[in-house]
Amino acid sequence: MIRKVFLKLLSFYKFFISPSLEVILGKGCKFNPTCSEYTHEAISKYGLFIGTKMAIRRVARCHPMNTDLYFDPVP
Amino acid sequence: MNIFNLVLIKPLANGLILFYKILGSNMGLAIIGFSLFLRFVLNPLTRPYMNSMKKMKEIAPELERLKKRHTGDRVKLAQAQADLYRQKGVNPGAGCLPYLLQIVILIAFFNLFVKALSPDGDPTTRFNELLYSPLMFSQNDTIETRFLYLDVTKPDVIKLPFVNFPMPGPVLILAALVQFLSAKVMNPYTRLEEKIAKKTKESSDDFQVAMQKSMVYTFPLFTLFIGMRFASGLAIYWFIFSLTQIFQQVKSQGWGELTPWLEKLKSLKS
Numbered sequence: 315m316i317r318k319v320f321l322k323l324l325s326f327y328k329f330f331i332s333p334s335l336e337v338i339l340g341k342g343c344k345f346n347p348t349c350s351e352y353t354h355e356a357i358s359k360y361g362l363f364i365g366t367k368m369a370i371r372r373v374a375r376c377h378p379m380n381t382d383l384y385f386d387p388v389p
Numbered sequence: 390m391n392i393f394n395l396v397l398i399k400p401l402a403n404g405l406i407l408f409y410k411i412l413g414s415n416m417g418l419a420i421i422g423f424s425l426f427l428r429f430v431l432n433p434l435t436r437p438y439m440n441s442m443k444k445m446k447e448i449a450p451e452l453e454r455l456k457k458r459h460t461g462d463r464v465k466l467a468q469a470q471a472d473l474y475r476q477k478g479v480n481p482g483a484g485c486l487p488y489l490l491q492i493v494i495l496i497a498f499f500n501l502f503v504k505a506l507s508p509d510g511d512p513t514t515r516f517n518e519l520l521y522s523p524l525m526f527s528q529n530d531t532i533e534t535r536f537l538y539l540d541v542t543k544p545d546v547i548k549l550p551f552v553n554f555p556m557p558g559p560v561l562i563l564a565a566l567v568q569f570l571s572a573k574v575m576n577p578y579t580r581l582e583e584k585i586a587k588k589t590k591e592s593s594d595d596f597q598v599a600m601q602k603s604m605v606y607t608f609p610l611f612t613l614f615i616g617m618r619f620a621s622g623l624a625i626y627w628f629i630f631s632l633t634q635i636f637q638q639v640k641s642q643g644w645g646e647l648t649p650w651l652e653k654l655k656s657l658k659s
Contacts, residue, residue, distance in 0.1 A: 328597070329596060329597060329600060330600065332597075333597055333600040333601035333604050334600075334601075334604045334608060335488075335492070336575070336601055336604075337572045337575070337601065337604045337605055337608050338495075338568075338571075338572075338608070338634075339488065339491055339492070339634075340575045340634070340638065341575075342483070342484070342485055342488035343484065343485050343488075344483065344484045344485075345484075346467045346470065346471060347467070349485045373485050373486060373489070374486065376484035376485035376486055377483075377484040377485075377486040377487060378434065378483045378484055378487065380484065384470070384471035384474045384475065385467050385468050385470070385471030385472075387464070387467075
């Protein structure tokens with residue numbers, strides 16, 4: 315139940331908030347799949363707790379000093 | 390005292406007042422100076438790597454070939470794309486971490502303006518609550534909030550003689566306009582022939598693209614309407630923010646969707 319609410323929120327972010335942020339700040343994520351897609355998949359696959367943990371690790375990897383990873387799907 | 394206040398709003402307030410004191414006690418100039426300074430300092434974190442962008446253009450035809458080869462198989466395509474990037478040493482974006490940082494600073498700045506430069510109440514006492522002791526104002530100091538024709542604590546609105554609702558003032562209109570241009574510049578420009586060739590995307594992608602397209606026009610309107618309620622200092626900040634955004638973007642990736650406009654301008658001149 316909570317998981318579904320989370321996934322809905324993520325979709326909301328992806329479809330409405332992210333495009334508007336892109337208008338102000340430009341493109342953000344460097345990975346494929348993007349961090350929001352990754353989070354969505356991780357939570358639906360592994361559950362809220364582990365999925366969120368994985369997502370946080372993923373976002374922590376998503377910075378300009380990281381140069382060797384682009385393709386980084388949910389394991 | 391919450392942590393957001395302590396870690397972000399207070400340092401920002403102190404930085405702003407530092408610039409206020411350096412730049413001849415003028416709040417308008419201080420806002421311009423401090424926002425320029427912030428953008429400059431954060432530049433290495435947020436700038437997509439310039440060389441990468443140039444390389445990106447070079448490998449575009451190869452990428453198209455990959456897309457054709459792996460049509461319908463997203464996973465394979467992503468993998469092939471990643472391999473290509475790694476081979477050529479391309480870094481496609483700055484990443485989410487600096488992005489988050491930028492959003493947080495944006496929100497903190499907004500908060501600071503609402504807190505300290507609101508139309509009601511005295512900005513000097515409000516700032517003193519946020520300042521570290523060396524920068525504090527003494528009791529008979531007042532912050533100079535007039536800038537050009539504006540008072541930075543008051544919304545930039547004009548009342549016209551025969552219109553009985555307030556209209557957005559010049560600075561606010563300028564801020565909205567520059568924000569529109571920055572959104573335009575940020576959209577990559579695809580020529581018409583390429584657009585027809587690219588019509589093989591998923592529907593969810595289409596929705597997002599459409600959303601973003603409409604945001605390019607609705608966001609500046611938001612700026613106008615929201616700006617009419619908030620301190621005009623915020624409009625000045627927004628103007629500088631968008632202007633530096635355009636500058637960075639043009640420097641690293643060219644003029645984006647403004648390219649056809651520029652071409653028209655050039656043909657008009659010659």
